[in-house]
Amino acid sequence: MKTPPKLEQEDQVAIVATARKVKKEELQPVINLLETWGLKAVVGSSIGLEENQFAGSDEERAEDFQRQLDNPNIKAIWCAKGGYGTVRILDQLDFTKFIKNPKWIIGYSDITALHSHIHNIGISTLHAQICLNIENKSNLTRETLRKSLFGEVVDYTFSHHKLNRNGIAEDEIIGGNLSVLFSLIGSKSDLDTRGKILFIEDLDEYLYHIDRMMQNLKRNDWFKNLNGLIIGGMSDMNDNAIPFGKTAEEIIAETVTDYDFPIAFNFPAGHIEDNRAIMLGKKISLKVTSNESYMSYI
Template identity: 60%
Template sequence: MLKPNFVKKGDKIAIVSTARKISHKEISEAINIVEKWGLTPVVGSTIDLEYNQFAGTDDDRRQDFQRMLDNNEIKAIWCARGGYGTIRIIDLLDFSIFMKHPKWIVGYSDITVLHAHIHNLGISTIHAAMPIDIHKGSEESRQSLYDSLFGKKIKYNIPSFEKNKTGNCKGKVIGGNLSILYSICGSKSSIDCKGKILCIEDLDEYLYHVDRMLQNLKRNGYFDGLSGLIVGGMTKMHDNNISFGKNAKEIILEIVRDYSFPVVFDFPMGHIEDNRALIMGAEISLEVQKESVTLKYM
């Protein structure tokens, strides 16, 4: 995998929206953070733009993102928020200049479309908090994004959850939002998981639908030859009046019960306050022990 150059003080970082509409006021705290880091924020034309629920039309969002992709002065593109909409423009984007001069693409949730698609181009991206919520998150979340962008050494140690499947593994870390991974199955953005470590997280889903999505990933071979599974926040899950009978963790364990790879629950990523940055496509080692979990870059 090719890693873009890490940023340095004075570099320009673009803030655009590929999905739901967002105002300049909503990203003001993020702009302050970027400036405190010594970077120069460049606010895209999609900020304050509205077209129904979107940050402008599909073409508005495509053009804004494309401009930032093609501008060599921009060293990172920070997606302002998720919601829905990135999948509507992914096939309209031209990555030819980006592949010659790659830069960091940063975000999570709906931005999983970009993480997956760009992974297939052989370039790393950063799964991390976005301008809409970075100021609401933990200091560890903000620091991890800073460290990822500036190329600092990263290592995560977290307590082990009792239902984790212990073991050690190595591989490229991939994935993101479960609903998005489900939505791109069968497309050219779908990812090959063999020998890799898959991360999943999600928000505001019914438990039966979590099962449906995981069954589909299983049928698409996502767990065949997988090196390890990291489960982040499965936040605000819902059940029907007639209970599904399992919570999200139990659903996941049932899906992967016939596989031998280690499984980590409650990893700090996703729609939670402590949303640590992960460099997608980077080689990591994952040690899952009874007392603790260690993730480090190789």
């Protein structure tokens, strides 16, 4: 697995929209943040475009992303907003130059489509806060992203959860948004979870749909040879008039009852205020104890 080079002062970071539309003025806080880090923001042509929900047409969004992929002066590409739409441009992208000269791709939620696709070509990406509303996130949301980009040490200690399963695992971390991962099954962007540590998070789903997705992953053998499972925020879940009867966390724990890998809930990432950066594709050490859980890069 290739790791993109760490950033240096004065490096350029492109801001693009791969999914929903966003106005340039909404991005001023992240442009200012990049300046405080000593980096230069390059606003892509997809910013400000509109086609219904999307930031312009699929072709316009793909062209902007391709331009930033191929530009040797751009050292990282930061996705401005999620929502839905990234999957629509995946098959229009040519990663030939990117493979030779990788750069960090940054985002989460809908950007999971990019993370998964790029994982399959052997390059690490950054599951981290999108540009929009980064000023309203925790300081650690911003600081773990900065440290990851500049090659500084990042590790995590997070709180115990009653549904955890104790144990130790070491291997590559993969994953992202559960709904997006579910939608990619059977495609060229589907993940091979064998021997990996899987991270999942989600937002605004019905509890029965969490169960349906987890059952689908189980039936596709995602958990059969998995080495570990990390669960981030499962935020703002919905229920029916007749309750499903379990929380999202309980649904996940029940689905993987028959396996013996360590499980760590409460990881500080996802659609929550504290959305810390994860270098997907990197080898990590996961340790789950009766008191706390620990994750560090190897």
